[in-house]
Amino acid sequence: MVQTGYMTDLIGDRAVAAVTDYARSPAPFFLSVHFNAPHWPWEAVDDQAESERLRTRSLQHYDGGSQKTYRSMIERMDMQVGRVLHALDQAGVADNTIIVFTSDNGGERFSNTWPFTGRKTELLEGGLRVPMIVRWPARLPQGTVSEQVGISMDWLPTLLAAAGGAPDPAYPADGMNLLPHLAGGTPPVPRRLFWRYKANHQRAARNGSWKILKIADNSFLFNVVEDPMERANLRERHADIYDRLVTEWDDWNQGMLPEVRESFTEGFTAARLADHIGAKQVSMEPDPGWPKASR
Numbered sequence: 001m002v003q004t005g006y007m008t009d010l011i012g013d014r015a016v017a018a019v020t021d022y023a024r025s026p027a028p029f030f031l032s033v034h035f036n037a038p039h040w041p042w043e044a045v046d047d048q049a050e051s052e053r054l055r056t057r058s059l060q061h062y063d064g065g066s067q068k069t070y071r072s073m074i075e076r077m078d079m080q081v082g083r084v085l086h087a088l089d090q091a092g093v094a095d096n097t098i099i100v101f102t103s104d105n106g107g108e109r110f111s112n113t114w115p116f117t118g119r120k121t122e123l124l125e126g127g128l129r130v131p132m133i134v135r136w137p138a139r140l141p142q143g144t145v146s147e148q149v150g151i152s153m154d155w156l157p158t159l160l161a162a163a164g165g166a167p168d169p170a171y172p173a174d175g176m177n178l179l180p181h182l183a184g185g186t187p188p189v190p191r192r193l194f195w196r197y198k199a200n201h202q203r204a205a206r207n208g209s210w211k212i213l214k215i216a217d218n219s220f221l222f223n224v225v226e227d228p229m230e231r232a233n234l235r236e237r238h239a240d241i242y243d244r245l246v247t248e249w250d251d252w253n254q255g256m257l258p259e260v261r262e263s264f265t266e267g268f269t270a271a272r273l274a275d276h277i278g279a280k281q282v283s284m285e286p287d288p289g290w291p292k293a294s295r
Contacts, residue, residue, distance in 0.1 A: 006043075006045045006076070007036055007037070008035055008036070008037045008045075008073070008076045008077050008080055009045070009076070009080065011033065011034070011035055011036075011080065012035075012079075012080030012081075012083050012084065015031065015033045015080070015083075015084045015087075016083050016084060016087045018031055019031065019084060019087040019088055019091060020087055020090075020091060023087075023088075023091030023092070023093050024091075028163070033084065035077045035080065035081075037073040037074070037076060037077045038070050038073040038074050038077065038108060038110070038111070039073075039108060040059060040060050040061060040065070040108075041054050041059040041060075041061060041064075042061070042064050042065025042066075042069050042070070042073075042110075043069070043073075044068075044069050044072035044073060044076070045072065045076050047069070050064060062272050065109065065110060066110070067110050069110075070108075070110035070111070081101065085099070094137065095137045095138050096136075096137075096138040097136070098134070098135070098136045098159065098162055099133075099134065099135040099136070100132075100133070100134055100155065101131060101132075101133040101134075102130055102131060102132045102133070102152065103130040103131060104130070104152070105120045105121075105127060105128075105130065106118065106119050106120050106122070106125075106126045106127040106128055106129055106130060107119045107120065107126060107127075108120050109268075109273065113125075113126030113127075113129070115228050115229060116129055116228055116229065116230075117229055117230055118230075119268075121197065121199060121266060121267045121268060122197075122202065122215075122267070122268075123195050123197055123202045123203070123204040123213060123215070124213070124230055125211075125224060125228055125229075125230060128195070128204070130152075132150060134182055136162075139162075139183065140182055140183055141183070141184050144184065146178075146181050146182055146188075147188045148178060148181040148182075148188040148189070149188070149190075149191045149193070149206075150178055151175060151191075151193055152175075153173065153174045153175035154175035154176055154177070154178050155175065156173045156175055157173040157175055157176060157177040158175070158176075158177050158178045158179050158182075160173075160177075161177045161179050162179060176191075190207065190208040191206065191207075191208075192205070192206070192207045192248065193205065193206045194206075194248075194249055194252040194253070196253065196256070196259070197265070197267075198259055198263060198265035198282075198284075199265040199266055199267030199282045200215050200216045200267050200279075200282065200283075201214065201215070201216055201217075201283070201287040201288070202214060202215050203249060203253075203287070203290070204249075205245050205246075205248055205249040205252070206224070207245055207248065209223050209224060209225040209226070210222070210223060210224075210241055210245060211223075211224045211230075211245075212235075212242060212245040212246060212249065212290075213230070214290055214291075217288070217291065218291070219235060219242075219290055219291045220233045220235055221233060221234045221235040221238060221241060221242040221245070222234065243292075246290045249290075250290075259286070259287065261284045261285070261286075265282055265284075266282060267279070267282050269281055269282075
C-alpha cells in the first residue's frame with residue numbers, strides 16, 4: 001500500500017484508526033506509536049520543495065533544517081498526539097488507558113537540552129535525558145513529579161505489573177517496576193545504570209548521584225545532581241569513587257556482547273557541527289579502556 005502525505009500526519013491517522021478499532025472490543029490493547037518527528041529529514045508540513053530536493057539525496061542531510069522548521073515539526077507531532085488522546089476520550093476508554101510519552105535519545109541538532117550539555121549520539125546528560133510523561137487517570141495522581149531515576153527498559157516490568165503480570169523469572173528484566181513510585185508513597189531508590197556507545201569509545205555509568213563518563217581518551221567523574229551540566233570533573237578529588245564505578249562498569253560489560261569492528265556506529269564531527277571543535281571521524285578500532293585516576 002502506498003500513501004502520500006506528511007509522515008507525522010500519516011502516523012497520527014493510523015494511530016487514531018487503530019484506537020477507534022481496538023476500543024470496540026472489551027479486550028485490552030497495546031499500541032506503540034513512533035513518530036519520527038522531530039528528526040531528519042528536516043521538513044515541516046508545507047516543505048514539499050525540500051522533500052523533492054532530498055528525493056535523490058541522503059535523507060540524513062546536513063545542509064537543511066532550522067529552529068523554525070524544528071519548532072513546526074514539534075507542533076505537528078503535538079497535534080497528532082492530541083488527536084490520539086481525543087480518540088481515546090471519544091471511545092470512552094481514556095480513564096483506564098496508560099499513556100506513556102517518551103523518546104529514545106536526547107535532543108537532535110536543533111534542540112535545546114538545557115540545563116544539560118550534549119545531544120543525540122553522546123553519553124553526556126543531554127544525550128541521555130529524555131521526557132517521560134505518564135497518564136493513567138484511574139490509578140495515578142495527576143500533576144505530580146517523580147524524583148525516581150528511570151530508564152527506558154523500566155517500561156517492560158512496569159507495564160507488565162500494571163496488567164497484573166511479571167517478567168518470567170528465567171528471563172529477568174533489566175529494568176525495574178516504576179509503578180509504586182509513579183503512584184506515590186514510595187520514596188526514590190538509588191539506581192546503577194550503565195551505557196556504552198561505540199562512537200568515540202564512549203562509556204558511562206551512574207550510581208546514585210555519581211556518574212563516570214569516558215569520551216575518546218578522556219574520562220570524568222561528575223555529581224550530576226549538583227552539576228547537571230557536567231562541568232566539574234571530580235575524578236582526581238574522588239579517585240576512590242571513580243575507580244569503584246569503573247570496576248562496576250567493567251563487571252557489567254563482561255555480560256554484554258563484545259563490540260566488533262564491523263558493527264555500525266555514528267557520531268557528529270567538527271565538519272558537520274561547528275560547535276564540535278576537533279571531533280574527528282568515528283574510529284572503528286577497539287576501545288583502549290578507562291584511564292586510571294592519579295593519586
